Amino acid sequence: MDLTAPAIEITGLDKFYGSFHALKGIDLCVAKGEKVVICGPSGSGKSTLIRCINQLEEHDSGAIRVFGTALDDSLASLDEIRREVGMVFQQFNLFPHMTVLENCTLAPMLVRKTARAEAEAIAMRYLEKVRIPDQAQKYPGQLSGGQQQRVAIARALCMQPEILLFDEPTSALDPEMIAEVLDVMVTLAQEGMTMVCVTHEMGFARKVADRVIFMDKGEIVEEAAPEAFFTAPRSERTRLFLSQVLGH
Amino acid sequence: MTSAARSRTGLKRWRKDYFGSPGAALMTLFSLAALGAILWVLVDWGLIRATFGAEGNQETCAAGGGACWSVIAVRWRVILFGIYPFEEQWRAALACGTVALVILLSCIPRLWSFGRLALIWTLGTALFYALMRGGVLGLAPVNEQQWGGLPLTLFVFVATGVIGMPLAIGLALLRRSDYPVIARVSGWIIDTIRSLPLLSILFTCAIVLPFMLPGFLIGEKLYRVVFGAALFFAAYQAEIIRGGFQGIPSGQEEAAKALGLSYWQRMGRIVLPQAFRLALPATINQFVIAFMETSLIVVVGFMELLAAGNTAFKTGDWKFAYAEVYVFIAAIYFTFVFGLSRYGAYLEARMNTGHAKD
Numbered sequence: 001m002d003l004t005a006p007a008i009e010i011t012g013l014d015k016f017y018g019s020f021h022a023l024k025g026i027d028l029c030v031a032k033g034e035k036v037v038i039c040g041p042s043g044s045g046k047s048t049l050i051r052c053i054n055q056l057e058e059h060d061s062g063a064i065r066v067f068g069t070a071l072d073d074s075l076a077s078l079d080e081i082r083r084e085v086g087m088v089f090q091q092f093n094l095f096p097h098m099t100v101l102e103n104c105t106l107a108p109m110l111v112r113k114t115a116r117a118e119a120e121a122i123a124m125r126y127l128e129k130v131r132i133p134d135q136a137q138k139y140p141g142q143l144s145g146g147q148q149q150r151v152a153i154a155r156a157l158c159m160q161p162e163i164l165l166f167d168e169p170t171s172a173l174d175p176e177m178i179a180e181v182l183d184v185m186v187t188l189a190q191e192g193m194t195m196v197c198v199t200h201e202m203g204f205a206r207k208v209a210d211r212v213i214f215m216d217k218g219e220i221v222e223e224a225a226p227e228a229f230f231t232a233p234r235s236e237r238t239r240l241f242l243s244q245v246l247g248h
Numbered sequence: 249m250t251s252a253a254r255s256r257t258g259l260k261r262w263r264k265d266y267f268g269s270p271g272a273a274l275m276t277l278f279s280l281a282a283l284g285a286i287l288w289v290l291v292d293w294g295l296i297r298a299t300f301g302a303e304g305n306q307e308t309c310a311a312g313g314g315a316c317w318s319v320i321a322v323r324w325r326v327i328l329f330g331i332y333p334f335e336e337q338w339r340a341a342l343a344c345g346t347v348a349l350v351i352l353l354s355c356i357p358r359l360w361s362f363g364r365l366a367l368i369w370t371l372g373t374a375l376f377y378a379l380m381r382g383g384v385l386g387l388a389p390v391n392e393q394q395w396g397g398l399p400l401t402l403f404v405f406v407a408t409g410v411i412g413m414p415l416a417i418g419l420a421l422l423r424r425s426d427y428p429v430i431a432r433v434s435g436w437i438i439d440t441i442r443s444l445p446l447l448s449i450l451f452t453c454a455i456v457l458p459f460m461l462p463g464f465l466i467g468e469k470l471y472r473v474v475f476g477a478a479l480f481f482a483a484y485q486a487e488i489i490r491g492g493f494q495g496i497p498s499g500q501e502e503a504a505k506a507l508g509l510s511y512w513q514r515m516g517r518i519v520l521p522q523a524f525r526l527a528l529p530a531t532i533n534q535f536v537i538a539f540m541e542t543s544l545i546v547v548v549g550f551m552e553l554l555a556a557g558n559t560a561f562k563t564g565d566w567k568f569a570y571a572e573v574y575v576f577i578a579a580i581y582f583t584f585v586f587g588l589s590r591y592g593a594y595l596e597a598r599m600n601t602g603h604a605k606d
Contacts, residue, residue: 079510
């Protein structure tokens with residue numbers, strides 16, 4: 001890990017599902033502390049792209065570096081990268097058989113070998129940050145969707161990662177719960193976390209993103225600062241997408 | 249709600265459910281009458297007109313006209329311990345107690361840590377073996393061929409589970425391996441074992457295997473048979489666990505991966521605990537079947553509980569009293585299997601705490 005290197009460096013990334021070309025030669029560089037929002041129509045490959053970063057999907061060719069560590073075929077590089085890259089999922093994916101606190105302490109204790117007392121202290125700190133410390137002893141099934149997603153963010157933070165990936169974190173939420181999750185994400189962004197978010201929340205993109213990336217059909221069509229992206233999109237495809245997302 | 253009010257609604261509920269219409273009332277009364285008649289026959293035969301005590305014999309029992317429990321009073325040691333040497337049967341009884349104690353201790357959630365369970369089981373197994381086999385601590389040696397009755401049944405059942413369950417987990421994990429060759433080979437092993445009748449596996453292990461194995465691997469017949477039973481158990485249980493795996497959303501393992509958990513951490517903490525929760529009813533079912541199937545080892549020459557019971561009334565004086573012996577054995581099986589079922593229900597309730605939603 002070299003914290004002076006770019007947080008994420010992707011070059012020439014290709015990914016196939018059978019004969020379907022899901023990612024077509026993607027190049028992407030994310031600096032430390034940068035917030036990048038990736039948007040695009042469904043099936044455009046945006047989730048696949050961020051899932052390649054921590055290898056929930058294996059890519060077929062191209063290179064991925066995280067803080068200078070190249071993802072090669074070795075388990076060691078994969079372990080190192082997964083330790084530094086946290087992820088928040090659309091479906092929360094909390095462990096239903098563990099309490100909120102156990103969800104948060106599991107990985108630090110198993111992966112970072114943190115002592116239980118310390119892991120619990122860290123977990124409580126992050127549960128306070130996402131504003132649900134009082135739910136620590138409950139099971140995920142007893143929480144609302146918004147609360148579950150905030151626990152999922154706290155769980156990812158407990159590993160004290162350098163980078164957080166968000167894979168459509170608000171898409172499975174009831175409308176009234178989206179704000180509470182976005183608020184937490186805004187706070188994280190303001191504190192300088194390196195974030196890559198796949199989301200359709202254009203308000204969030206406008207507010208915190210340093211850069212917005214538009215993907216379509218496995219390619220990066222356009223990337224720009226939010227101001228330019230929303231007011232003067234260069235590509236016809238981007239304009240069409242924006243009119244669909246913002247048009248109502 | 250006051251208790252009086254509750255009992256009133258309870259009564260109302262009963263009237264609605266069981267006497268809601270003339271047909272329902274008729275069915276209820278008929279069923280009650282039938283149940284009562286059956287219960288009366290059983291009580292009359294088993295208690296009122298029955299003969300108790302070791303002094304009873306065929307004439308006194310026939311005079312009574314009911315069950316002849318004297319056969320149990322006289323022959324219970326043969327039923328429970330088979331041909332285990334008579335003077336040493338206290339050891340067999342203690343061994344049964346040991347197994348029961350180990351099982352009971354293992355059921356207490358507070359003792360559910362790998363270290364504690366391993367300690368309990370190691371000590372329990374050592375004690376059981378020392379008591380049954382002897383040859384240590386001044387106990388006279390008793391060959392495995394002489395083991396019989398309840399301790400043998402319990403030994404085969406417990407050993408089948410203890411060996412079979414890890415095998416099942418291993419097979420199930422291999423079957424969902426990312427490497428197609430491994431997954432397929434594991435699938436073939438499971439399917440092959442499942443395609444064979446248990447009897448043929450037991451025969452093979454008892455009789456054929458010694459011709460095929462090198463001398464040092466042959467071992468005692470009992471252990472070969474237990475291994476065969478465990479293999480059979482493992483093939484079925486592996487499929488039950490696989491069913492559990494399929495009920496877990498793929499996001500669970502992805503989240504564990506994203507957190508950096510290793511393969512074994514993912515399996516041990518995330519996948520297997522959830523798979524077992526989903527597979528619990530079927531798993532208890534499989535254990536019940538395994539308990540019943542211990543009676544099959546009689547075909548390769550072991551006098552387990554049922555076979556020992558059969559010998560109890562095969563000798564002249566008690567030929568007429570087979571029903572009583574079978575009822576007695578049934579009661580023993582019932583005690584264990586009913587306990588197993590209730591424990592399963594307890595586990596289910598316990599695991600469901602906190603899963604109010606989804």
